[in-house]
Amino acid sequence: MKNISIAAMPNDFASAQRLASAMSVEFAPIEIRDFPDGETLVRASDAARQTILYCSLNNPNEKLAPLVLAASALRDLGAEEIILVAPYLCYMRQDKAFHRGEAVSQRVIAKLLSSWIDQLVTVEPHLHRVQDLGSVFPDIKSISLSGALLLAELIDRDDAKDDVLLVGPDQEAGAWTKAVAQKAQLPYVVLTKKRLGDRDVSITIPKEATVKGKHIYLVDDVVSTGATLASAATLLREQGAAMIEALTVHALCSSEDLKHLKAAGITRLRSTDTVSHETNAISIAPLLAAALVRE
């Protein structure tokens, strides 16, 4: 039996193959067949003692059951250690019951995954009140990688000029907008956001910020509906921004959402490939490989 291999769920074949080449290890696809009644047959082709299972957890409701079945199949084939690489980690927002009777999704999903895997590697998990991934997954080893430096690379390639300003659209984006700005050696400002509904946010710009004539890069960890970026862009345009682009780690938005972003004045949105998406502009494979090789 081999010592290490990479297995991947069908949606992740391309990204997992990039990781397999970056690590020079074998890639073993997982096959899935949906029955007419909605159940799924999962078949792992091979396992190694240490098997990396690649599954990005966007659209989690359709992915979680097949993922657990895949982990079980890999164990049956002899995997002694399963490392789940989930570049986008789902259900991290709901970390408490905001109203009586609500499930604390973060805790439930962490418990489910922890019972099937030995280690988790993810990128820029969307944590709020609990900042440390280790406290969310106390029973297994977990590694959280930062996507900030990758976004900074995208700016470097664009040959940034003096009129560039990075903008974090909300306080939560503050710390890592700063990290991107430091890496790219560019100035930044952080806006203030109030969420009024799933697709409704209100944003304000700090009084001292000057955006007139600037080439703006909006940077956010995740673009879900795009409401945050669209609202920030509208405001920045009103205040005279010359050009607005956006960079994100996890692009979850639909093609329709992308049209709204264009209409709001964002000329281009680029993302990392934590989630396979038409805006992907940079691969996380080298980042993942470096972390996994260190293990």
Ligand code: R5P
């Ligand atoms: C907020 O906590 C995040 O950093 C994002 O700004 C937010 O999740 C984006 O969501 P949407 O695209 O739906 O506004």
